[in-house]
Amino acid sequence: MQEPYGRSEKNWVLGLTSLASFMMALDALIVTTALATIRSQFGSPVETLQWAVNAFNLSFAVLLLAGAALGDRFGRRRMFAAGIALFVLASAGCALSATAGWLIASRAAQGAGAALVMPLAMAILSSAFGRxxxxxxxxxxxxxxxxALIIGAAVGGFITxxxxxxxxFWINLPIGVIAIVLVLTRLRESFGPAVALDITGLLLVAIAALALVWSLLRGNSAGWTSPEVTSTIIAGLVFTVAFVLFELRAAAPMVPMRLFASRSFASAIVASLLxxxxxxxxxxxLPQFLQNTLGFSPFGAGLRLLPWTATLFVTAPIAGAAVNKFGERPLVVxxxxxxxxxxxWIAVMVAPGLAYSAMVAPLILAGVGVSMAMPAAQNAILGSVMPAEMGKASGVFNMGRFLGGMFGIAAMVATFSANGSVDSAATFSRGFAAAMMLAAALSLAGALAGLCLPARQRVAVTEVPQNS
Structure with missing residues (x-):
């Protein structure tokens, strides 16, 4: 049996997993405000440089569940450190890029490193802290x-x-090297079930994710009814069904389908995706609305997101503690x-002459709300599985989060394009208002999914020792 973690050891676990995840999440969006400068230096069209963002996202999506599986098999601490090392090397490749193609390839390698780090961070954290x-x-x-996800664009603009x-990208090197040393010296090794890697399952889910994410990325530019997009959507759905059928029969599945038999797990996954x-x-x-319609600079727009983002630091820890008292369902809903x-609220007030001060209250309300829902949903997911399966559960959660995010961007951009354009402040406002109303509808659908979470069980629970 595993020895209980001491307070100091828990603090190191929380600090190092949060630092690594912050670095990975920051780099998912940090390059966006630098693209104009990069395009000018490389002489590349926007259509090419969009893959400086998309390459990271694609490799992250298709390798995410593999990262969790490798951690279970070869050691979560070891693979966590390896993921940071790959991310650091890829960051150096990005910084040294002489062409757009070089930058895109390095960004794909960054995504592969993040695919190791993100699910294992949650698994390591969950194994260190009791119920x-x-x-x-x-x-x-x-x-x-x-x-990190929300300030990425502003930080990128400031550094640029x-x-x-x-x-x-250079800034990642000293931080990453220090993190690797501390991970290897301060964290405890842990493993999932010692079973063979599910290579077939990995290939099936990788192809399915690649096809679905590709269709989401290409839908607005190629057309949602184009042969390219419809064929990739069909391929993604076919391979998704094949993956589910294979996992149901596999002796050692990468994603045990029995996890979805838990109402808590399934409901929280759906709510999180939405x-x-x-x-x-x-x-x-939102940053584009602040720039194109209200006239703020990229960095100024990022600063004006703080009424939304700052709520995370205040609300999320309080909401996490409140789960023990009220359960997950009230906080998610x-x-x-x-x-x-x-x-x-923002959607109905949007107009070219809108004063930014009018947006502060609804931004705070939305920020407090999502900061309540995030830790509660994650706790419902990880609390519904055995400790040995937390790596796989966190991998499924992160995959759902990523695919949900990609769906949200694609759906909101499509809604924006159908109702407005970037030609003027008035047309941008119309498109933005329609997209924000869709975001509100997605949030409402998430609340409905949260209603399916089981009610709080007010019984004494004895913590089960966790195997290393």
């Missing part, structure tokens, strides 16, 4: 990681203006209803 302490730890972890775009779809879509469009109201 009563885990919600608060996940709340802090979620707040730090979520904040101050030091040059290559420093967006609220991350809304959140990622807003993160993508109430939080997503608050996000729906906040985003809908």
């Amino acid at each position: 009563d302490e885990r919600p608060r730890a996940l709340g802090i972890f979620s707040g730090i990681t979520g904040f 203006e101050s030091l040059g775009w290559r420093w967006i 609220f991350y779809a809304a959140m990622y879509g807003v993160v993508f469009l 109430a939080g997503l209803l608050m996000q729906a109201v906040g985003l809908g």
Whole structure:
């Protein structure tokens, strides 16, 4: 049996997993505000440089579940450190890029490193903290990681203006090296079930994810009814069904389908997919509204997201602790209803002459809401599985979060294009308002999924020792 973690050891676990996840999440969006400078230096069209973002996302999506499986098989601490090392090397490749193709390839390698780090961070964190302490730890972890996703564009703009775009990537090297040393010296090794890798399952889910994500990325530019998009959607669905059927029969499945028999697990996964779809879509469009319609600079727009983002630091840890008292369902439902109201509020007031001050209250309301829902949903997912399967559960959660985010961006951009354009402040406002209303609807659907979570069971629970 595994010895209990001491307070100091728990603090190291929380600090290092949060630091690594923050670095990975930050780089998912940090390059967006530097693309104009990169395009000017390389002389590449926008259609090419969009893959500086998409390459990271694609490799992250298709390798995510493999990262969790490798951690279970070869050691979570070992693979966690290896993921950071790959990310650091890829960051150096990005900084040294002489062509757009070089940059895109290096960004794909960064995504592969992140695919190792992100699911294993949650698994390591969950194995260190017991049932009563885990919600608060996940709340802090979620707040730090979520904040990185939202400030990425602003940080990228600030660094690009101050030091040059290559420093967006150089800065990862000293932080990453220090993190690797501390991970190897301060964290305890842990393993999942010692079973053979599910190579067939990995290939099936990789092809399915690649096809579905590709269709989401290409839908707006190629056309949703184009042969390219329809064929990739069909291929993605076929391979998804094949993956599920294979996993149901596999002796050692990468994703045990029995996990979805748990109402808590299944409901929390669906709710997470929906609220991350809304959140990622807003993160993508709101800074552009602040710049194109209200006239702020990229860095200024990022600063004006703080009424939304700062709520994560205050609310998420409190909400994580409140799970023990109230259970997951009230926090997920109430939080997503608050996000729906906040985003809908913005949608009905949007206009070219809108004063930014009018957006502060709904931004705070939406931020507090999603900050309540995130740790509660994660706790429902991880609390519904055995400790040995936490790596796989966190991999499924992160895959759902990513695919939900990609769906949200694609759906909100499609809604924006159908109702407005970038030609003027008035047409941008019309498209943005329609997209924000969709984000509110997605949040409301997430709240409905949260209603399916089981009610809080007020019984004494004895912590089960966790095997290493």
